[in-house]
Amino acid sequence: MDPAAAVVALSALAHEGRLEVFRRLVRAGPQGLPAGEIARATGALPNTLSGNLAILAGAGLVASRRDGRSIIYSAAYGRMAGLLAFLMDDCCAGEPEICAPLAAIAERGTRCCPVEP
Template identity: 50%
Template sequence: MDKISALAALAALGQETRLDIFRLLVQAGPDGIAAGDVSARLGAVQNTVSAHLKTLTQAGLIRAEREGRSVRYTADMTGFRDLLAFLMEDCCNGAPELCRPVIDAVTCKC
């Protein structure tokens, strides 16, 4: 991940509703949640949630998959892992391999 992509991901997560959406999708796992259900679970207006979902998708933190007339969203754990790796790449006095267990521990193979 480069700096521009990391900034986009951090900016996307820096808004309360988007952070709630991302956490909800992480909890849902690989099955994800339909867009309308995201709105219902958060008690938010559907068109507002739609804009937040678009921002998170563009930031590489979630994925969208069309199912007929609806869209199901899942957390993109590869994008999340890449963000963590970027943030930690210079850790441990220039020995990022020491941080690899931390990155592996906080991400799943979803």
């Protein structure tokens, strides 16, 4: 991930409401959640949620698909993994034990939710 893309992704997450939505979608797994369920769970007004989802989608962190009359949103795990890799890229300064706990967390996440390239 290039620095400009990382800034866009981090900016999208630098808002309490968007971060809450994104984390909820990460927990939901690849099947995602319908917009109405996200709104109920977060207490977000429909127009606020719509704006937050648009910003997250613009950053590549959220994907959407139509299922009948519903729109299902899911976390873009590949983009999330790319952002985490970017943040950890220069980690450790030759001391891998510093990053070992973070690497273990990242590995756990890829086992639960496959990452597309």
